[in-house]
């Protein structure tokens with residue numbers, strides 16, 4: 001179709017240019033290559049890889065997942081190959097694709113965050129960092145960095161100090177006031193904010209009277225969390241002026257459009273990849289079709305058009 | 309690009325208590341599964357259950373213009389209850405074939421299969437494959453089949469068409485010998501020479517873990533097919549972890565049942 005050619009879906013997150021606003025969510029798309037047989041990775045706005053730590057991590061014992069009404073709980077426990085192996089083995093594969101690679105990072109200390117950020121900044125082929133602050137701060141007795149505006153801001157500052165790459169800070173919804181965290185992170189120099197990470201939940205096996213997950217609690221994702229994610233994105237948008245990336249229960253183009261209309265510059269697709277490996281591609285096509293039908297030539301004319 | 313296949317249910321019948329056989333017609337482009345591989349299945353257009361469910365390939369046939377896939381499934385929860393109610397003609401979405409299958413060692417002198425309950429599903433497909441290979445070799449093939457009771461025995465019909473020596477056993481003795489499949493097998497173990505034997509097993513965790521104990525200090529090679537809850541089925545979510553032994557460090561390591569398995573060397577697994 002000649003007409004679709006005139007539609008522009010490109011967006012900017014700080015200095016990062018995306019061909020469209022659709023990215024994969026960390027932890028749901030492996031290191032990218034896992035989906036290469038199913039998805040033309042060149043078509044994605046960005047690939048956000050599984051959370052990387054300084055050293056490889058084994059993760060939690062199984063069972064790690066459980067389906068719940070309209071969602072799933074996971075307690076993978078941030079299993080990953082470590083930043084070094086990622087750079088050596090996975091990044092060369094990703095470099096072959098014409099898309100942005102966003103490295104999701106986390107640490108248990110400020111120093112770990114810094115070191116992981118440094119290593120990825122000097123590696124070729126990483127276009128931005130997404131800082132996962134939902135993980136426990138060992139020095140604060142396991143309370144997450146993202147649960148407190150001060151430590152959230154401190155992580156942001158430490159990472160900003162060592163990188164020139166755009167820094168996206170990913171917020172946890174397991175807090176009393178997410179807007180306070182968002183504001184603190186913006187002030188600390190974040191280039192963008194992504195939200196939400198999973199909501200902490202539980203599920204009980206009534207036959208064994210034990211938790212379904214070995215870890216007892218897990219992170220809830222999928223359609224069940226979309227209304228919460230939309231509410232939090234909306235609240236955060238009123239408080240800050242850096243770009244916001246919407247995440248949470250996006251299963252199709254309609255769901256993605258809800259976030260874009262609210263004002264999210266981009267979206268991330270997580271659990272939907274498990275149900276349909278081509279979910280991202282179908283969502284991109286669906287947004288394009290919506291723009292066509294509504295005579296919208298540039299996606300910037302759609303983003304933030306919410307009328308309250 | 310690989311994609312999800314839309315299949316059409318050709319039959320979906322209860323063949324034993326709470327056990328169903330589903331035959332699905334698929335497009336010719338569906339790749340021939342290897343024994344031990346599985347598929348992720350969901351009902352087209354249904355939002356619930358959210359995640360697709362993994363099922364082993366139990367049989368696969370290729371015709372001129374289409375192919376058909378057989379699955380054996382046990383009704384144990386919400387997803388399989390929904391499957392049990394599906395009528396002929398219903399569309400299902402199938403992702404696969406997935407995982408690494410069994411290494412088919414048709415050249416071994418003795419081939420021993422141990423199946424318990426629903427673990428029969430992948431073994432039937434393996435048995436058919438071995439049977440083809442064995443026609444041209446001189447292997448002796450044995451099948452130890454276990455179930456809770458006579459009503460729950462599945463796959464016997466299919467097996468009887470193949471050249472296996474079959475031993476059946478049930479927990480309550482209502483068919484074959486009374487006892488666990490691993491106990492019946494243990495009595496015969498000495499008959500097989502480790503270097504000339506290949507053992508394949510699939511079944512409930514306690515059965516496989518009992519087998520691991522039996523074989524622990526022996527030299528019998530044994531491939532087991534494992535199950536774990538899955539989300540993606542293609543190695544991306546790390547949800548289907550199984551603990552494996554690590555040679556160098558004392559710390560635990562995990563492998564993905566979907567992508568690194570579902571078939572593993574029995575000695576590699578940490579059985580608790």
Ligand SMILES: Cc1cc2nc3c(=O)[nH]c(=O)nc-3n(C[C@H](O)[C@H](O)[C@H](O)COP(=O)(O)OP(=O)(O)OC[C@H]3O[C@@H](n4cnc5c(N)ncnc54)[C@H](O)[C@@H]3O)c2cc1C
Nearest residue numbers: 361362363364380381382385386387388429535536537570
């Ligand atoms: C590689 C592989 C091959 C399989 N092949 C077969 C097969 O050929 N035939 C068959 O009947 N089943 C097979 N299974 C198990 C099957 O996937 C589960 O029985 C099914 O997902 C249960 O779905 P449900 O919605 O009915 O049950 P749910 O309501 O999801 O769960 C009911 C119970 O089953 C357990 N369970 C759920 N999913 C799994 C799982 N993936 N593995 C083990 N236990 C599970 C739960 O812990 C729970 O106790 C296989 C599993 C794997 C991983």
Ligand SMILES: Cc1cc2nc3c(=O)[nH]c(=O)nc-3n(C[C@H](O)[C@H](O)[C@H](O)COP(=O)(O)O)c2cc1C
Nearest residue numbers: 025026027051074132196197221222248249270271
């Ligand atoms: C299996 C699984 C693993 C995840 N791993 C990570 C991770 O390593 N780092 C991270 O920041 N978020 C991780 N997440 C959270 C997702 O990126 C996303 O924020 C969340 O799942 C909500 O989106 P969804 O409803 O579209 O899945 C993970 C989610 C799932 C389901």
Ligand code: FES
Nearest residue numbers: 541543545546566
């Ligand atoms: S089911 Fe996702 S990695 Fe195995």
